[in-house]
Amino acid sequence: MPTDQRVHGPAEAKRRLVLLHGWGADADDLIDLGQELAGPAIGLVGLRAPEPHPQGMGRQWYDLQNPLWPELVAAARQALQLRLLQLGEQVPLENTVLLGFSQGAAMAVDVASTLPLAGVIGCSGYPHPDWLP
Template sequence: MGGGSLSLEVISIPPNTGDAPKALIVMLHGWGANSQDLAPLSSLLNLPNYQFLFPNAPFPHSHSSTGRAWYELMNERSGEGLPESRKMLLDWLQSLEKTTNVPLSRTILSGFSQGGAMTLDIGLTLPFAGLVSMSGYLHPNLNFVGKNSFPPTLIIHGRNDEVVPLAAAINAKETLESMGVAVQYHEFNMGHEIQPPTIELFRNFVTQMIPD
């Protein structure tokens, strides 16, 4: 995909208290969107002491001049770019403690759609406070052999999702539970979208995982 050098541009929204962040929330956008897509959630979640980080996927989207992709989908090259995005995100996420002074144990990794899939792919390998997958799915052939400790995970999905079928969320839930992951699972009568009840669940999960 793409070609040339890859970079990870990030929108950073600091706490609106003016103080150092008490915790971090990282949000990964979906296929064809970009880092600006989820940025409005930083105010809707009403967590004034948190710093929000919205990375831009490294690859241009094949059908949108402004869209980005974590890897190719929907054609014979599906999955191309995943190893590169995985390594780039891992390196960046592991650098956050040094650049923000906030440990991963006080960081929530989250994502929507393809970003939700990347969240589960990478997040289960690192000691985050928690993971949030919205309208996401689980990559096939993930291997966590030998790992027996995972971040608590919130999975939210729409029953009427025509982009990522509900069955994908159910599969993720059952697979993660079989691995010993503490999963909170919620379905809503919605499509491939984020609605107010989703935001409320997200906020409640964050405040459970990161106490004052």
């Protein structure tokens, strides 16, 4: 299993909820919420953001403290799209809902407009400057 994810639920799940944590959290952060929302028949995957948080704890999808952070979004978007396409090899993206919190919500809403996902849930997020629905 890749180290950038936490997997819960049945291995043979036909539907999946992918969880994207917020700035400074990690892949385990939303698992309890996901279990409450999805129930036992839905597979859960909590993804870990690729970048370390600047304060040493947790992760980030891109560096919000960098004044040029909007320019960093494109690379983060591409990496997440690739990761979701890989997950789609096991459970089709058409059967996958993406849930994000804060910075994870910004990423979820961003990539959801580019992939054939079943749905997207953004909690306490924001649109990226170049986002188009």
